[in-house]
Amino acid sequence: MSDVSASSAPAGWEHVYSGKVRDLYTSPEHPGRMLVVASDRISAFDQVLEPPVPGKGETLTALTLWWFGRLAGIRNHLVDDRGAVPAEVRGRAMLVRTLRMHPIECVVRGYLTGSGWREYQRSRSVCGVPLPDGLRDGDRLPEPIYTPAFKAELGQHDENIDFARTVELVGEETAAELRRASLEVFGQASEIAEQRGLLLADTKFEFGVDDEGRLVLGDEVLTSDSSRYWDAEAHASGRVESFDKQAVRDWMAERWDGTGTPPPLAPEVVERTTARYRELLARLTG
Ligand code: ATP
Ligand code: MG
Numbered sequence: 412m413s414d415v416s417a418s419s420a421p422a423g424w425e426h427v428y429s430g431k432v433r434d435l436y437t438s439p440e441h442p443g444r445m446l447v448v449a450s451d452r453i454s455a456f457d458q459v460l461e462p463p464v465p466g467k468g469e470t471l472t473a474l475t476l477w478w479f480g481r482l483a484g485i486r487n488h489l490v491d492d493r494g495a496v497p498a499e500v501r502g503r504a505m506l507v508r509t510l511r512m513h514p515i516e517c518v519v520r521g522y523l524t525g526s527g528w529r530e531y532q533r534s535r536s537v538c539g540v541p542l543p544d545g546l547r548d549g550d551r552l553p554e555p556i557y558t559p560a561f562k563a564e565l566g567q568h569d570e571n572i573d574f575a576r577t578v579e580l581v582g583e584e585t586a587a588e589l590r591r592a593s594l595e596v597f598g599q600a601s602e603i604a605e606q607r608g609l610l611l612a613d614t615k616f617e618f619g620v621d622d623e624g625r626l627v628l629g630d631e632v633l634t635s636d637s638s639r640y641w642d643a644e645a646h647a648s649g650r651v652e653s654f655d656k657q658a659v660r661d662w663m664a665e666r667w668d669g670t671g672t673p674p675p676l677a678p679e680v681v682e683r684t685t686a687r688y689r690e691l692l693a694r695l696t697g
Contacts, residue, residue: 421446421497421504431459432471432636441506443622444490446497448504449631453676453684455659456667457568461675468503470688471634475505477696478633481603485596487628488619510619510629513581516560516569517589519597522612523550524639526571527558539573549651555597557590562617588626589618600633607694609654610646614638635688654691658683 420426424436424446431454436446449471451463479487488507496504520527520537527537528548536542538558546552559577560569577586593616601611615637617630631637635655642652651657662680667673 421448421500424497431457432468433631437509441495443509444495445507445509446500446504447507448500450503453656453659454636455656455663456669456673458673460659460663460673462681464681464684464688466685467688470692471631471636472503472505473692474634474695475631477692478600482596482599482628482632485592485628486625487632488621488630507629508621508627510621510627512562512617512619512629513585513589514562515577515581515589515618516562517593517616517618518558518560518613519555519593519616520558520613521552521555521597521601522610522639522641523552524548524612527613530571538571539575549646555594555601557593559589560615585626592616592618592626592628596628596632604640604695605643608643609691609694610641610643612639612641612653635691640691654687654694656684658687 420436423440424438426434427437427445428435432450432452434448434450436448437444438446449468451465451467452459453464453467454460476489479489488510490506490508492506495506523531523537523542523546530537531542531546535544537556540556540558542556543553557574559572559574561572561576561580563569572580574586574590577589581589596616597611597614600614604611611633614633616628616632619627619629621627638655639657640654642654645652658680659676662676663673
């Protein structure tokens, strides 16, 4: 995908992979480590959109670093050696331990919306988790639910799966561990967010295994790319004020039928997204 990022590898680092948003590099000087650089690219509906959102990579990185510093009792992939992060990507890069990633997107939902809401309307359940009747879009769930997805290859859509399918993919013990750890982190994060007047509606984690066989929380965490955050006060009065890429999703949904190349984002959508991401960072960390 990214010959561009490959050619702009930081000095001493080799490009190994680019996802929709992040570029990964390794270096013979840092065995077992990876440099994860968050770009300003934005994706929605599994598409990378144009143009990029200025400052987004830095905001995502700052959010992830802040959350890793708050979460207790959960091992994460961060290597605390900021000196090893090359100057040209400082602020939007993390040095991490290379993990063997589980092919599962560990989604946790505290509120019903998005694809969860659509599935609920058809089946009264989400990913095999039965829910009470009468819930509306945006309602708080009786308790947070774990609704994993199978991580698709680049360019494919992730597929919502139930717990039984997760067991087939990663085994009983790991499946249970992923669910337990995801719900635990979600619980901690929701509480911290609520103290700041924010609701964590849903989020997605990725876990991997380190070379000692231990489960480690990887990727980005609790960012506005991987999560839905809502203003608590607005929610209480029946409105949705979100600090994530909902504005982009809504704008796209009105203008793109899902085939061919998506239209470039209007400047006001890009500006609004930058502002929302910045405000989330300020409200959480300020
Ligand atoms: P895809 O993984 O399909 O490319 P994506 O578009 O979400 O999805 P990005 O988030 O842009 O990808 O790239 C980050 C990639 O790095 C992901 O594939 C993620 O699984 C992987 N990753 C994150 N942390 C680690 C780690 N510690 N070790 C190895 N891989 C990691
Ligand atoms: Mg990702």
